[in-house]
Amino acid sequence: MSASGRQRLFTNGTVWMGADAPDETALLVVDGRIAAVGAAAEDVANASAAWAASTGNSAAPLEVVDLDGGFLMPSFGDGHAHPLLGGLEDCGPAVRGCSSIAEIVAEVRRYAEANPDEEWIVGASYDGSLAENGLFDARWLDEAVTDRPVMLRAWDYHTIWVNSKALELAGIDASTAEPVLGEIPRRSDGSPLGTLREWGAVDLVTAVSPEHSLEDRVDALRRATAHFASLGVTWVQDAWVEPADVDTYLAAAASGALSTRINLALLADPRHFPNTLPAMVAARRRVEELGHPLLTAHSVKFFADGVVENETGALLEPYCTGLHDHGMLVWTPEQLAEAVIAVDAAGFQTHIHAIGDAAVRCALDAIERADSVNGSSDRRAVIAHVQLAAVDDLERFAKLGVIATMQPLWAQLDDLMTKLTLPRLGPERSVRQYAMKTLSGLGAPLAFGSDWPVSSADPLAGIAVAVQRTNDAGEPAGGWVPQERLSREAALAAYSSGVAYQAFADRVRPESATGSADFAASSDGPGISSAAAWGRIEVGASADLVWLESDPRTSAASELSAASIRSTYLAGTPTYRAS
Incomplete structure (x- = not known):
């Protein structure tokens, strides 16, 4: 020294x-x-x-x-979040805090009147439990704005609510066919209601809406990472990175806008993969060539399914409400396995969104196939959310060394759970949600993330729910599914050392004990940096x-x-x- x-x-x-x-x-x-x-x-x-x-x-x-x-x-680290999306919420009408449809409409009207030159009114993220079955009508937004399109993202970021002008510009009407990997809820006459679910439908609108400027996007990352820093977070996994986002991150890093380390998970879309794999490799190379100590691009993100609240989360048994039967697998099991094998062979860490038990099984099968085909290695594959999993599949996390990156804040009886989730799953499946303690007890690696802006980025709020399993009102007494409550130290570890393990940042080499930090890359794993x-x-x-x-x-x-x-x-x- x-x-x-x-x-x-x-x-x-x-x-x-x-x-x-x-x-x-x-x-x-x-x-x-x-x-x-x-x-x-x-x-x-x-x-x-x-x-x-x-x-x-x-x-x-x-x-x-x-x-x-x-x-x-x-x-703290955040094993699954969306910093850019969270930062961009400041750029539109402030609908997140609205507690009724009328409040949302009033806020959209206020924002539109205050910003007469904006071509589109774009905002996020509204509470999907405010309308029955999460279905919102375009005509409600028409009360606020009729001359310009309005697009609001729901809390889950799998759903948007638009006004009639946005439907018109996107060419969505009664004759529009149901898109691949998406859903257009309709009125009794076949006309689109105004709610669009999952990417195949959402993309119809985003394809004609303008992007935020690079300056706005860099500023969004500046605000977002400062927000994480204020919560004690120094590393964030951005779990949904599209090609234009890479440019934003490179510009943000070069301009000194980042207050935390960020690892990018590049999105793999089944509609375009494997043709996009070379571009992912090139994006990783661009990040490496920049050589910024706070930015890496070691992961690839897959969506195995949607969300339970939309009945697009993929289940082994049908939904109780039956509208969508077993939900939606974004990839067929064979497609997902082949894609995971390919990105794993290219040296990426696999990061799979899996909500329902069918999706979790599909994700585990794909990771197991990659292990078999590519050989055993310290791949530290991630399955995010793991809201519901079959008992036998919980045991496979430990066997395969798969990291369960879970969102503890969701394990409570809030409005989304009571109004949308529980009726769809029924009592037997509902009490098997978010089996954090079971997974940890089986020896599976456990990490925590917020999924911000879907939910709060505050690790301490998540830790509070992990150890109590109660909502803001302290209900129910003794906790919901109390057998899955974690000890305080286990919850603290999941938000610190657990995320560090996910980030390949858990080992200190003897030669790194002294000297200045240099962040040089290592060949030990896709995210390892000894310093x-x-x-x-x-x-x-x-x-x-x-x-x-x-x-x-x-x-x-x-x-x-x-x-x-x-x-x-x-x-x-x-x-x-x-x-």
Whole structure:
């Protein structure tokens, strides 16, 4: 260790070393890496300060951070989110907070009147439970705007609600055939209602609507990553990246707009794959050539199905409401297996959205096929959401080493669950949702993500639900499906070391214990960077840390989601400080 290195000593608080290690009281960071913990951290810091005083060298003074009795832990990661989409929500009418259809219409009218020059009114994301069966009528939006098209994305980002002008410009009428991988709900006379579900239908409108400017998109990423930093997050998996988004990320990284590490999961669309695989490889190469320490493109995203609320989540047994029978598989099992084999062979990490139990099985089968065809390797394939899975398939996660990247905030009896999900699944399947503790107990790797902006990006809010399984009102008493509640330390780990494992950032090499952070790539896996290892307190790891005002392991359960974050550090540099 060089006495001239940048040094920061954290002291006078609790340093969480993980569930299997005793707490410490101090931590020393030198040049962005953890250099020492506990008494050794204070000894080294004191020796360095004494050396500087005796030599008159003040080039790199020791900064002492008084934790003031607070809690220092590895920073959070987000294993599945959509930063660009979340940031862009600020660019249109503010419909997310609306609690009725009338409020949404009024907000759209207000925004349209305040922005008379905008060609389209585009916003997100409305609450799909506000209308029966999630079906919204174009005529309701016509009350706000008739001369311009309006397109609003639902909370799930699998659905849009449009006005009549948007339907007209997209050429959607009673004669329009049902699109592949999409649905156009209709009135009794066959005319389109105004709600469009899944990509095949949504694309009919987005194909004729304008894109946000590059400047707006870069600003959206600036806001989004700053938002994540304010929540203690230093690494985010963008789980839906299309070709134009790569340009946005490259521009954002080059302009210094990113406050967190981002890994891109490039979208594989069955309507165009495998022809798009060379472009994915080229996109990865462009990111690597930029060489920015906060940006990687190691993953490929697949949608195996839709969502239960639309009855497009793929189920082994029919929906109770029966409108869509077993739901929708986006890829046939054989197609998905062949595609996963191809991207795995190209060196990408597989990341599969799977909501229903049929989709989860299809995803596991595809990953197992890739293992068989391409040979065993440390591939760390991801299945995101895992809302519902057959008991036998839960056991396969551990057997195959597949990471379950789950959204703990969804495991509660909120309006979406009670109004849309439970009636569609019925009582027997409903209580098998989000089997987080079962998966963890079976030995499956567990990571957490928010799916923001579908739901809150706040890890502490997700952790609160993971350990309580209750809604904002504290209901039901004892928790919903209480056998799946996690311990607090298990939930903290899923949002930190669990995501680091998903990111291939869980190992610190001996030669990385000293020296400046350089983020050089490694051949050990698609995401490994020896100097960027994070997610645990360990000498040599990157000092990706979050300082909480209080200890979340001992706080009252009702106070978990309200815990205050004092600071977030990425490689030892503050990316957020509470005012």
